[in-house]
Amino acid sequence: QVQLVESGGGLVQAGGSLRLSCAASGRTFSSYPMGWFRQAPGKEREFVAAISWSGGSTYYADSVKGRFTISRDNAKNTVYLQMNNLKPEDTAVYYCAARIGGSGYYTSDYAHWGQGTQVTVSS
Numbered sequence: 375q376v377q378l379v380e381s382g383g384g385l386v387q388a389g390g391s392l393r394l395s396c397a398a399s400g401r402t403f404s405s406y407p408m409g410w411f412r413q414a415p416g417k418e419r420e421f422v423a424a425i426s427w428s429g430g431s432t433y434y435a436d437s438v439k440g441r442f443t444i445s446r447d448n449a450k451n452t453v454y455l456q457m458n459n460l461k462p463e464d465t466a467v468y469y470c471a472a473r474i475g476g477s478g479y480y481t482s483d484y485a486h487w488g489q490g491t492q493v494t495v496s497s
Contacts, residue, residue, distance in 0.1 A: 376400040376486045378470050383491030386460055390495070394455040396470030396488060404448040407473040409484055410455045412466035412493075419469070423455060424478040433478070438464075460495045467492050 382394040396408070409424040423434045423444040432444050441460075446453040453470055467490040476483030 376403055376406065376472050378472065378486055378488035380468060380470055380488040380491040383468060383493045385494045385496065388461055388495055388497050390460050391456070391458045392460065392493060394457065394468055394470075394491060394493070396453045396455075398451040398453070398472075400451075403451045403472075406486075407478060408444075408446060408453045409471050409473055409478055410444060410453075410468060411471065411481065411484075412464075412468045413490075414466040417466075419481050421479045422468070424473065425453065457493070460493075462495045462497045465493060465495050 377399045379397050382392060386392055405427055407426050410422040411419050412422050413419040421435050422438055423442055425432045425444045425446055429446045441458050443456040469490045470488050471484035472486040473483050474485045
C-alpha cells in the first residue's frame, strides 16, 4: 500500500511556473511507476505525465510536452511535476497516482490516488 499527498499548487500568472510535489508513504513507493493527472471543472480527469519506477522513462500528454517535466526521487519517496510556461488552460486540480498496470495513459491504470492540489493560471 502507498498513500500519496500532493502539494505545491497555487495561483500563477500565464507564463509562470510551479513545481508540484507528491509525497508517498510506504516502503513500496520505489516499485511503482507514477503518473500525474488533472481535472478541470466539468471535465474528465486527463493524463498529464508518467514516469517509470527508476525514473529512466518518462512520457507526456501532447498538451504539456516541452513545458512540463516529471521526475522522482526514490530516496525521498517523492515525485515531482515541474510546470513552466503555464497557460490558463492548465487550470485544474492535479493528482498523482501509482500505476498498477496498463499503458499508464488511463485512470484505470492507477490506484492509490492523492487528494489533489489546485493549480490556477490567470491570463
